[in-house]
Structure formats: structure tokens, C-alpha cells
Amino acid sequence: xxxxxxxxxxxxxxxxxxxxxxxxxxxxxxxxxxxxxxxxxxxxxxxxxxxxxxxxxxxxxxxxxxxxxxxxxxxxxxxxxxxxxxxxxxxxxxxxxxxxxxxxxxxxxxxxxxxxxxxxxxxxxxxxxxxxxxxxxxxxxxxxxxxxxxxxxxxxxxxxxxxxxxxxxxxxxxxxxxxxxxxxxxxxxxxxxxxxxxxxxxxxxxxxxxxxxxxxxxxxxxxxxxxxxxxxxxxxxxxxxxxxxxxxxxxxxxxxxxxxxxxxxxxxxxxxxxxxxxxxxxxxxxxxxxxxxxxxxxxxxxxxxxxxxxxxxxxxxxxxxxxxxxxxxxxxxxxxxxxxxxxxxxxxxxxxxxxxxxxxxxxxxxxxxxxxxxxxxxxxxxxxxxxxxxxxxxxxxxxxxxxxxxxxxxxxxxxxxxxxxxxxxxxxxxx
Numbered sequence: 001x002x003x004x005x006x007x008x009x010x011x012x013x014x015x016x017x018x019x020x021x022x023x024x025x026x027x028x029x030x031x032x033x034x035x036x037x038x039x040x041x042x043x044x045x046x047x048x049x050x051x052x053x054x055x056x057x058x059x060x061x062x063x064x065x066x067x068x069x070x071x072x073x074x075x076x077x078x079x080x081x082x083x084x085x086x087x088x089x090x091x092x093x094x095x096x097x098x099x100x101x102x103x104x105x106x107x108x109x110x111x112x113x114x115x116x117x118x119x120x121x122x123x124x125x126x127x128x129x130x131x132x133x134x135x136x137x138x139x140x141x142x143x144x145x146x147x148x149x150x151x152x153x154x155x156x157x158x159x160x161x162x163x164x165x166x167x168x169x170x171x172x173x174x175x176x177x178x179x180x181x182x183x184x185x186x187x188x189x190x191x192x193x194x195x196x197x198x199x200x201x202x203x204x205x206x207x208x209x210x211x212x213x214x215x216x217x218x219x220x221x222x223x224x225x226x227x228x229x230x231x232x233x234x235x236x237x238x239x240x241x242x243x244x245x246x247x248x249x250x251x252x253x254x255x256x257x258x259x260x261x262x263x264x265x266x267x268x269x270x271x272x273x274x275x276x277x278x279x280x281x282x283x284x285x286x287x288x289x290x291x292x293x294x295x296x297x298x299x300x301x302x303x304x305x306x307x308x309x310x311x312x313x314x315x316x317x318x319x320x321x322x323x324x325x326x327x328x329x330x331x332x333x334x335x336x337x338x339x340x341x342x343x344x345x346x347x348x349x350x351x352x353x354x355x356x357x358x359x360x361x362x363x364x365x366x367x368x369x370x371x372x373x374x375x376x377x378x379x380x381x382x383x384x385x386x387x388x389x390x391x392x393x394x395x396x397x398x399x400x401x402x403x404x405x406x407x408x409x410x411x412x413x414x415x416x417x418x419x420x421x422x423x424x425x426x427x428x429x430x431x
Contacts, residue, residue, distance in 0.1 A: 024089070025086040025087060025088050025089040025096070025097075025098075026086065026087055026088040027084065027085070027086045028084070028085050028086075028087075029082070029083070029084050030082075030083055030085075030430070030431060031080070031081045031082040031083055031430075031431060032080065032081055032428055032429060032430040032431065033077060033080045033428070033429050033431075034077060034079050034080055034081070034426060034427070034428040035075070035076070035077045035426065035427045035428075036051050036074075036075070036076055036077075036078070036079075036154065036424065036425070036426055037073070037074070037075045037424075037425045037426075038050065038051060038053075038073070038074050038422065038423065038424050038425075039071070039072070039073050039422065039423040040053075040071070040072050040420060040422050041069070041070075041071055041420055041421050041422070042056050042057065042066075042068050042069050042070060042418070042420045043056075043057050043067075043068040043069075043070050044056045044057055044394075044420055045057060045358040045365070047105075047154070047155075048078055048105045048106075048116070050072070050074055051074065051076060051078055051079075051105075051154045052154045052155050052158075053153065053154070053155045053392070053394070053422060054155065054158065054159055054288075054357075054358065055159065055290065055358075055368070055371060055394060055396050056068075056394055056395075056396055056418045056419065056420035057365075057418070058365070058367065058396075058398045058418055059398075059416070059418060077104075078103070078104060078105035078116055078154075079103050079104070079105055079154055080103060080104055081101065081102070081103040081104075081121075082101070082102060082103070083099060083100065083101040083102075083122075084099070084100045084101075085097065085098065085099045085100075086098045086099075093129055094127050094128070094129050095127070095128045095129065096125065096126065096127055096128075097125075097126050097128075098124060098125040098126065098137075099122055099123070099124055100122065100123045101121040101122040101123070102118050102119055102120050102121055103118075103119055103121060104116040104117065104118055104119065105119055106118060106119035120138070121138075121165055122137070122138050122139055122140070122165060123137050123138045124136060124137030124138060124139040125137055131173055131174040132171070132172065132173040132174070133171075133172045133173075134169070134170070134171055134172075135168070135169070135170040135172075136168075136169050136170075137167070137168070138165055138166065138167050138168075138189065139165060139166070139168060139170065140164075140165055141162060141164035141165065141166050141168075141186065141191070141213075141287065142170065142182055142184055142213050142215055142228060142230075143162040143164075143213070143228060143230055143260065143262055143279075143287060144161070144162040144163050144164045144165070144287060146161075146224075146226070146264050146266065146275065146277065147161065148160075148161060148275065148316055148318035148330050149266075149268075149273045149274070149275050149318050149319070149320050149328070150273075150318040150319060150320040150328025150329060150330050150375075150377050151318065151328070151330055151375065151377065151390070152377055152379065152388035152390055152424065152426045153375070153390055153392065153424045153426075157316055157318065157330055157332060157373075157375075158288045159288050159289055159290050159314070159334065160314055160315065160316040160330075160332030160333070160334060160373060161277045161279075161314070161316055161332075162262075162277075162279070162284075162287035162288060162289065163191070163287065163288040164191035164286060164287050164288065165190070165191065166186045166187060166188060166189060166191060166211075167186065167187040167188075167189055168184050168185060168186040168187065169184065169185050170182065170183070170184040171183045171184070178218055178219060178220050179216070179217070179218055180216075180217045180219075181214070181215065181216050181217065182213070182214070182215040182216075182217060182228070183212075183213070183214055183215075184212070184213040185210040185211070185212060185213075186210060186211040186212075186213065187201070187204060187205075187210060187211070188201040188203075188204040188205075188211070188286055189201055191286050191287070191288065192204065192286055193232065193234050193283065193285050193286045194283075194285035194292050194293075194355040194356055194357050194359070194364075195234070195236045195237075195355050196236055196237060196353060196355060197243065197244035198244070199285065199357065200244055202244060203234035203235055203236055204232070204234050204286075206234070206235035206238050207233050207234040207235045207255065208235075209233040211230065211231065211232045211233075211286075212230070212231050213228060213229070213230045214228065214229055215227065215228030215229070216228070221269075222267050222268050222269040223265070223266070223267055224264075224265070224266040224267075224268075225263075225264065225265045225266070226262075226263070226264040227262075227263050227264075228261070228262055229259060229260065229261045229262075230259065230260040230261075230281075231257065231258070231259050231260075232257070232258050232259075232260075232283070232286065233255060233256070233257040233258075234255070234256055234257075235254050235255055235256075236254055236256060236305070236307065236355070237252050237254050237305070238251065238252065238254075239251045239252055240252060240303060250303055252301075252303055252304040252305070253299065253301065253304045254304050254305055254306075254307070256283070256293055256307040256309065258281065258282035258283040258284075258293070258309045259281060259282060260279065260280075260281030260282070260284055260287065261279070261280055261281060262277060262278060262279040262280075262281075263277070263278045264276070264277045264278075265277075271321055271322055271323050272319070272320075272321050273319065273320050273321075274317075274318070274319040274320075275317075275318050276315070276316065276317040276318070277315065277316055278313075278314075278315040279313070279314045279315065280311075280312070280313050280314075281311070281312065282309035282310065282311055282312075282340070283309040283310065284312070284314075285355075285356060285357040288357065289312065289314055289334075289357075290312065290314070290334055290336070290356070290357070290368055290371070291309065291310045291311075291312045291336075291356070291357075292309070292310055292354060292355050292356035292357070292364065292366060293307050293308060293309040293310060293339070293354075293355055294307065294308060294310075294339060294343045294344075294351050294352070294353055294354040294355065294366070294409060295307060295308075295343065295344045295351065295352040295353040295354075296308040296339070296341040296342060296343060296344055297341075297344050298344070305344075305352075305353070308339040308340050308341035308342075308343065308409065309339065309340060310336060310337070310338060310339050310366075310409060311336075311337040311338065311339070311340060312334060312335060312336050312337060313333075313334070313335045313337070314332075314333075314334045315332070315333055315334075316330060316331065316332040316333075316373075317330070317331050318330045318331075320377070320379075322379070323381070324380065324381050324382075325378075325379070325380055325381075326377075326378070326379040326380075326381065327376070327377070327378055327379075328376070328377040328378075328379065329374075329375070329376050329377070330373065330374075330375040330377070331372075331373070331374060331375075332372060332373040332375075333370075333371070333372045333373075334370060334371045334372070335369075335370045336368055336369055336370060336410065337410075338405075338408040338409040338410040339408070339409025339410075341409075342406055342407045342408075342409070343404075343406040343407075343409050344406075345406055349402075349403075349404070349406070350401075350404065351366070351404065351406060351409075354366040356368075365398075366401070366404070366409075366411065367398050367399045367400065367401045367404070367411035368396060368397075368398060369397045369398060369399050369410070369411065369412070369415055370396075370397045371394070371395060371396040371397065372395055373392065373393065373394050373395075374392075374393045375390055375391070375392045375393070376390070376391055377389070377390045378390075384429055384430045384431065385427075385428070385429050386426070386427075386428045386429075386430075387425075387426070387427055387428075388424075388425065388426040388428070389423075389424070389425050389426075390423070390424040390425075390426075391421070391422070391423055392421075392422040392423070392424060393419065393420075393421055393422070394419070394420045394422060395417055395418070395419045395420075396417070396418050397415055397416065397417050397418075398411070398415070398416060398417075398418060399411025399412055399413055399414060399415050400413045400414035
């Protein structure tokens with residue numbers, strides 16, 4: 001830790017020297033124009049304009065009609081992207097590079113109208129020397145940095161792998177040519193934990209403890225492997241306010257601490273690439289996983305809650321083969337194991353509070369039991385131009401919310417599958 005502090009101090013001191021140097025970094029501008037067209041057979045949990053696909057919604061019956069069984073077709077170029085990189089600057093043996101990246105899918109909901117505005121994705125600077133490197137800024141979360149190799153869809157395989165870009169300080173150092181380790185302290189911004197006021201970064205800010213990640217990395221020829229763990233400590237409330245922008249009349253003393261651990265393996269050689277990621281953890285809503293947490297009791301003060309997280313396993317395997325014409329396949333699976341403690345009864349057999357990534361505090365999808373995805377893909381590459389066509393079969397098994405097992409934190413009765421066949425086409429030009 002002392003060494004990391006000294007390096008961070010050197011980084012700050014070096015910023016003053018930049019103004020006195022005549023050397024200039026090499027600046028490059030790039031990006032891509034990417035257009036999507038999609039077909040869905042039902043209403044689902046999604047991101048902007050339904051293009052970031054997450055999971056199909058449960059059956060919603062009105063008489064003999066499932067109101068969520070709705071066909072839809074959509075077109076958009078929302079994730080057209082621009083980036084600027086600067087590299088090549090050196091000072092006293094220190095090497096510096098940086099990246100700023102943004103796209104245009106901010107400001108749109110699922111209303112199919114309006115104009116997308118710019119969204120900040122990444123903005124970091126990295127200093128390196130010999131066998132170490134220090135990255136400061138908004139960058140990929142270490143658990144989310146390795147995406148599925150065979151996916152053209154905007155979701156990149158989520159929620160079967162993590163997805164998050166976070167403000168952070170990340171330290172990487174090599175032991176030798178094959179082994180290295182990563183330590184990161186992270187905050188939350190766009191990808192935030194779920195809670196009583198929706199998904200906002202306030203819970204992490206109130207927690208006063210940075211998210212911490214530690215990982216071990218191995219690279220040898222075509223192989224890359226990672227093993228890591230992550231701890232998050234948040235405060236879902238600091239007082240008895242009823243809205244995130246409001247104020248309360250009584251302070252509360254609450255905290256939820258959760259962990260995530262994962263294994264990643266990647267193989268790339270010639271025309272073939274394969275990767276897989278296996279994850280076990282608690283909550284994980286800040287990483288786009290299908291986890292959450294609930295109220296397990298009230299503390300002695302009579303107003304502060306105790307919380308219990310869900311436990312879940314998530315994994316995917318992705319492979320692609322070819323050069324000009326490529327075929328790929330992704331398989332994903334998720335299983336909910338319930339909460340670590342019993343949930344608190346609100347007096348009607350329902351939990352006092354359950355908080356998941358998709359929900360509004362009263363309609364969170366805590367009745368998700370297990371899910372899978374099968375996604376074959378076809379790509380045709382003409383240099384910087386790519387055409388892709390994917391078929392995505394998403395299936396999620398729901399239980400009956402009315403008969404939730406509060407001891408397990410699981411909806412185990414009347415289990416039923418909901419399936420959404422989905423077709424995605426993409427045209428992309430990189431410049």
C-alpha cells in the first residue's frame with residue numbers, strides 16, 4: 001500500500017512537469033457507426049429503446065391474454081461511438097497514455113421517440129514503468145473487462161457476465177512474463193447498486209468505503225486466465241426519507257456488505273477464439289447481474305433495517321470461428337439460491353423490501369428463479385465493415401410472488417418458463 005501511495009504522489013507531481021515539457025503525445029481519433037435492427041416476441045427488461053436486452057418479463061394475464069406477449073421491430077444507431085487516445089509521452093522513464101470515449105445512447109427511455117444525447121463511457125490516464133501500471137479515472141470494472149467473444153448484440157452477453165465502467169484507481173503489477181496481479185478501489189456512477197430509491201450511486205457514497213477488487217492474472221501464448229474477488233459495502237438509507245431527493249426526520253444506522261468472486265479463461269489462436277466466465281456472489285446489481293437484497297429485520301433502535309443479499313451463480317461460454325465469414329455461439333446460465341437470511345414479513349406474507357436491478361421498490365422481479373440464453377451468431381467482415389445476424393433465445397423461470405418462501409428468500413411455487421425468441425442484425429463501420 002505504501003508503494004501505491006508513493007506512485008500516486010509521483011503521478012500528481014508529474015502533472016506539473018507536463019506543462020514544462022515540449023514533447024507531445026500521439027493523439028488518435030477513432031470510433032464506429034453501428035446500426036441495429038431487432039425483433040422481439042414479448043415485453044422484456046431492457047435498456048435504451050429496447051436494444052440493450054436483459055431478460056423477458058413474467059406473464060401478465062388479463063383474462064386469457066398475456067399482456068406481455070407483444071411483437072415488436074425496432075431500428076436505431078444509438079451506440080455510434082467516438083474515442084480519443086493519447087500515447088507516447090514519456091517523462092523520467094514513466095510512460096503515459098489515456099483514453100476518452102463516449103457514445104450517443106443517453107437520454108432515451110423505451111418510448112421510441114426523442115433524440116439521443118452524448119454519454120460519457122471512459123476517461124482515464126495510465127502511468128507505467130517497468131513491471132507496473134497505475135490507471136486513474138472512469139474505466140472498465142476489472143470483473144467486466146473481458147466480454148463474450150461471439151456477441152454482436154448491444155448487451156454483449158449481459159446478464160451472464162458483468163457489465164460496468166466505474167470511477168477507479170487500478171494498480172497492475174507483473175511477477176514475471178506470465179503472472180500479474182490487479183488491485184482496484186472503485187466508486188459507482190452509471191452502474192449503481194439497487195436500493196429503496198431505485199438504482200443510484202448514493203448508497204455507495206453514503207457507505208464511505210470504496211469498493212475493493214483483488215485479482216490474479218495468468219497469460220501464456222493463446223491463454224489468458226483471471227481469478228478475482230470484489231467486496232462492496234453500501235448504506236441503503238441514512239435517514240427515514242421517502243425519496244432520494246428528500247430529507248428525513250430521523251437518522252438510521254444501516255449497512256450491507258456483499259462479495260463477488262469469479263474465474264475467467266480465454267483462448268485465442270488463428271481463426272478460433274473461446275472464452276468463459278464463471279461467477280458466484282451476492283447482490284451484484286451494480287455489475288448488471290440478476291441479484292439483489294432484502295430487509296431481514298429491524299435493529300434495536302426500531303427504525304434501522306438489517307439486510308440480507310441474494311446468492312447466485314452466473315456463467316457463460318462463448319466461441320467464434322472464422323476470418324471473413326465467422327460463426328459464433330454463446331451459452332449462458334443463471335441460478336438464484338435465495339437470501340443468506342430469512343426475509344422480514346410485512347404482515348401479509350410478503351417481504352418488507354426487496355431491491356433488484358429492474359423494479360420500482362414494489363414490483364422488483366424477486367421471483368426470478370433461473371434463466372438461460374442460447375445465442376448463435378454469424379458475422380461477415382469486409383475490412384472495417386461488418387455485418388452480423390444473431391438469433392437469441394432467452395428463457396427465464398419465474399415463481400409465484402404471492403407465495404414467496406421468506407425463510408429462503410425464494411419464489412419456489414408454480415414455477416413456469418417465459419421465453420423470448422429474438423433476432424438481431426447489425427451493420428458496423430469502424431474508422
